[in-house]
Amino acid sequence: MQKITPVDIQHKNFKKALQGYERADVDAFLDEIIETLEDEAQHRAALEADIADLKERVSHFKAMEESLQNTLVLAQRTADEVKASAHKEADLIREKARLAGEHEIAGYNDAISDVRREHQRALEATEKARSELRSLLMTHLALLERVDGNPFNGEAQAPAKAAPSAPAESTAKESAAKAKETPNADTTRITVY
Numbered sequence: 001m002q003k004i005t006p007v008d009i010q011h012k013n014f015k016k017a018l019q020g021y022e023r024a025d026v027d028a029f030l031d032e033i034i035e036t037l038e039d040e041a042q043h044r045a046a047l048e049a050d051i052a053d054l055k056e057r058v059s060h061f062k063a064m065e066e067s068l069q070n071t072l073v074l075a076q077r078t079a080d081e082v083k084a085s086a087h088k089e090a091d092l093i094r095e096k097a098r099l100a101g102e103h104e105i106a107g108y109n110d111a112i113s114d115v116r117r118e119h120q121r122a123l124e125a126t127e128k129a130r131s132e133l134r135s136l137l138m139t140h141l142a143l144l145e146r147v148d149g150n151p152f153n154g155e156a157q158a159p160a161k162a163a164p165s166a167p168a169e170s171t172a173k174e175s176a177a178k179a180k181e182t183p184n185a186d187t188t189r190i191t192v193y
Contacts, residue, residue, distance in 0.1 A: 003036055003039070009033070012029060
């Protein structure tokens with residue numbers, strides 16, 4: 001069935017009868033109008049229901065959009081806070097590592113200083129032992145020169161090395177003086193051929 005438009009209603013011509021328009025034509029036309037209007041009313045009601053549904057969905061989506069925007073803002077804030085916290089933690093870790101490194105370096109420097117001091121003490125002990133040994137050798141040489149019957153009596157020459165220090169000479173003289181004061185019967189004579 002074809003839908004009636006307002007133009008159709010305007011141009012509709014009814015046949016004339018004695019009493020006016022043909023009643024059957026008018027009734028048929030009115031039935032078509034009623035049917036069309038009912039269809040249009042149903043269609044309109046369906047469209048209005050669809051519009052109401054769509055409006056409800058749009059409001060729901062707007063609420064979701066607002067919620068998502070709030071969530072995004074909150075997520076951005078949280079991300080910024082986490083980022084700031086991570087930077088602070090990284091700075092703390094770097095500072096802690098720097099302090100640990102400085103502490104370790106200070107420990108190594110202390111160990112190096114201890115080793116250097118120990119090395120210096122060893123050098124001093126070596127020099128002292130050398131000096132004492134030189135003094136002892138000079139003392140024995142002096143004793144040997146004073147022993148009776150020594151072919152080196154008065155003829156011995158000093159070693160090619162530099163003369164011993166004053167403490168070594170005094171120690172040698174003291175040892176020689178003690179040796180003269182307490183002659184030993186078991187003194188061994190050394191003869192050089």
